Each structure stands twice: as structure tokens, then as C-alpha cells.
Amino acid sequence: MQKFKEYSDAKRYKHHVNELARDIKTSGQQTPLTVVAAEEDGSYQLAPGADQAHFVPTRYWLLDGHHRLEALKKIGSEAAQVEVLPGKGFADAMDAARLTNQQVVQSLSPLERTENAWSAFNLERDTFRRMSVKMAAAKLRVSENTIKRFRDAVRQEGIQSAKIDPNAPRDKVEHQLQAYWSRKSTWGRLSIITWHAFKRSRRESNNPTSSGALKHLVKMEIIQKLFGEDGRHDPGVIVAALIELGRDAERQDGAAYLESKYKPKVYQPGTTDDDEAERDQVDHHQLGLEVARMLAQEVESREPGDF
Template structure:
């Protein structure tokens, strides 16, 4: 066997749902079970392995967990010796091997180290296999690839990304156009800039943790539906959900920004305050942010003051309603 092709113990292989490309959109909502859809396929694999042994190697990437470091002869530093591997292609073969009672698996060890490299490698798997991905699965797989922390695919030329992920160039363009439009709506991307500047703004917006992490937990189908329904009337329950999502995203969006226990305690207190008969008015008066504006004093020194322009507007309106308070010509 070559260095990249070897037999390893089954218990040295670890899997993760994020590394399973098939039905990646469904997995996010736990609406689908591979065991149900591919029951016959796995049974066939099991029978084949029992009769002929494993014919097609699985693909793995070395994991950082549980490794050892050994000093080779004449080496100046220890080298990494993996004892655990991330499975990036062959989830059904793994299940079939377990059912067949196998102790070892034939694997191809791909270049890379750790989960991030395994995630990249998994996007390229399942392109030419016995049971290929459906067109919808390929699109969802590509969408998931674009919305991971590592920006490998976001920065890749459209033609190259489409070829690697097995989708059309138009699909990649639709991903980019949809996220760009969202950034424009959010005020993070300028609609009227040069092509180079527009690309820079798109990459900066997509690289924000609040963007890619949010998009990584919904399927492309759901994201399209949300955009299509954007102009439609929304139910009161849906509006409440949007408000709750916005609050939670702000409070938990930046990791380490607020202590989670303090956030929960504050939300509970807000709930009690919102439950007052004058809840909305009370919350607005107590928590509405004030706009900082400099105030010029008699000696022309600029002094910082928090001015509540909402209250100022009400006061000016009241003064106009009452009419002039002094005779014409008075100063």
C-alpha cells in the first residue's frame, strides 16, 4: 500500500454531520434521515463487503486530537503521527463495515490536518461516486461550503468554485448576488461603487462572523424563501420571532462580549418590565439610546451632552402649539 492508502482501525475514524455532504440542507433542520433514504444502499454495501471485502477506500484527513509526536532518525524536530482521523467521504461504507463486523477500514489519507482541512476536503468529496449527489444536494453542499469560517470558496473565482463543487457558474453567481443584496439592504455594501470595491465590500460583509455563521445554519432553499417572502405580509407570531432573533443575535453575536448568565438575567428582567401595563412606553423611556451632540456654551467651549432628540422634538411641537410667548420685537 502507498503512504496515502492504508488500513486503520474502525474506532480510529470519527465522523461529524458537517462533513456529510449529502442532504446538508435537510440536516440543518433534522428533517431527514440518511438511514431511511439509503437503507437499501447500505444493505447492498454490507452484503458486498461480506462477500468481497471493501473495494473502494474511504477518504480521511488526520485529526489533531489523540496524536503523537515522534522524532525520526536524523530529524531536527518531532513529526505529527495521527492516531485519529476525520471521515470526509464514505459515511455509508463506514456504516456497512460496522454492520459487516469489520475491525479495520481501507482509507486514503488526504493532505491536511484538523477539522478545518477536513471540512474543505469534504466539499470536494462525493463528486464522482457510486451513488452521486442529486443536483439539489450539490447546490446545498456548495451553499454550505460558501458559509464556513474559512473563506476558501468565497474568494475563489466563480468558474473554479463551480467546477470543484459540481454546480453551475450561475448557481455561484446567485449565491453572491443574494448575499450582496442582503449587505446592501443592511447598509454594509454600497450599491454604486466600482467592481473591485464592490468585491472588497462583499468579501468583508461575508467574512463577518454574524454573516457566515447565520447563513451556515439555514439551507439555500430557506434563504431564497426568506428573500422571496420579504415583501409579503408577516404574521404577528413571525414578527415576534424576528424581534427575538434580532435581540439574541445582538447579545450573543459577538463571542465573549457579554456573560451568558448576565444576558439571560437581563432578558428576564426586561420581560417583567415589558409586562407592565405601560410596558412599551416604559421600555422606550428607560432604554431608548440618546444621541451624543456637542453643546456650545456662552464662552464658546464645546461641552459634550447627551441630547434626547425624540424628547426635544416633542417639546418644540408643544411650544409651536402654544403660540408665541413674547411680544413681537422682544429679544
């Protein structure tokens, strides 16, 4: 399905560029490309009669019109109509791009709008974080409930990390949220994950594994261990042993009884058919204590003058 989606998107992209190329070739470029000046390679120049130098860019960030640019290249055009928006540098370009790309010919899907808004909220610049819910929703073309969910999720995370007081007065709630969200450890971490992934991680952390699932996991580990020994034990013997363990576990003191009854005993390693020691079953701590006790008894039993 992923490969089909990639193929479908590529096919749609190619068709859209071809349509734009035919339209521009016939009627000319009707809508200019939208750019913001880049800081790289630019210089400050003092115009005649001016009081201060102004920045003269030589490179630009393309915000809106990527398909139109491809179409212009396709028909071999060497010039393009361009609208330069106010601002300078990557941060200004990002802010402007989030607003201009809301009305492109191939509009963003609701999911893309949500992820775009989440990304805008987790920039180093707190432009969107400090907007009211209503204004941010209007600017980013998402619902007010979406913005409220962003804010509530980050606030709950701040409460869990003891950075936000859940009982703070209403006039301090917003201040604490903004202070927590403006920490680089917060927005920097959230900026590299999607809203969908962040929401899923919070849902999983708030819903720990059920007791039934944990019991199933333990049973799986037991069965995989017993039946995964390449025929070391007969399946019938394993099943009979499990039945007996079940009866032992039904006792009132089941856990303590099982631990005391089946705790590894101290003994010398046995040998298998290929004469290899089964050392993994030896309790070496208990074995060391037993050897020390035997040596002490041997010393006590010696007669004077014995070597």
C-alpha cells in the same frame, strides 16, 4: 409525506449497506475509506534524524465511505483499507469532504448539491468565497448561475444594511463583498440557515403584504372580535352595525368621521347581568381630566368658611 420519506430513505440506506456487505464479502473491499487526521488526542514526535517534529494522529475524520464502513461492521471485519488525505483538523476535513462526497455511489441530488455549496460558502475559512465563479462551480458540482445567485443575494443584503456601496467602482465591488461576507456576523448567521430558507426570507422581505391582504386581515380581526364574544351581541345587530359603518366610511372624510363619531366617551362603567363592571370601555385618561375639572368647579363654588 415526511414520515413516508424517512421510511423510504431508511429502507434505501439499509438495502444499500446490505448490497455493499455482500459485495465486500465476495470480492473484498475495492474502494478505500477516505479520512483526514483529527487534532484531538494527537501528538508531535521527532523521528530519528529529522529536523522538526511531525504530527502523529490517533483519530481521524471519516469523509467518504460511511456506507462501506457500516458494511464492514456488518460482516464483522476488523480492518479496512483507508486513504489519508492531506490536512489536519475539522476545517480541512470539511473542505475535503465537500469535494470527495461529489462522487459517492449514492450521489447527491441537485438540491443537496446546492445546499452543500451554500454551506461551503459560509465557512469561517473563505476558501470557496475567494474562488472565481467558474472554479467554485466546478469544485462544488453546481452551475455557475447558482454561485452567482449566492454572491448577488449576499451583496444585496450588504447594500440594504449599508455595508456595501451600490455605486462603488467595479474594482472595489469584489473587495466590499469579500469584506462584508468575511464578517462573523455575516457568515456565522448564514451558516445556520439553508439557502432555501435564506432565499425565501429575502423574497418575503422584498414583497410586502399587498393592500388587499391587509384589508382582509383587518376584516378578519373585526369579525373575530365581534362574533367572538360568546353571544354578547346578536348577529343581526352586528350585521346592521357593520352596514351602517360602511355607509359612514364612504364619506369623503370617512376615517376622521369614524374616529370622531365612535371615539370612546367618558362615562361610569355599566353593569352586565352578572353585575360585573365593563371597565375595558372606559377612557381612564379622559375620566381623570373630567374628575379634575369637576373638583375645580366645586372648589370655585364654595362660600368663604365652607369646609
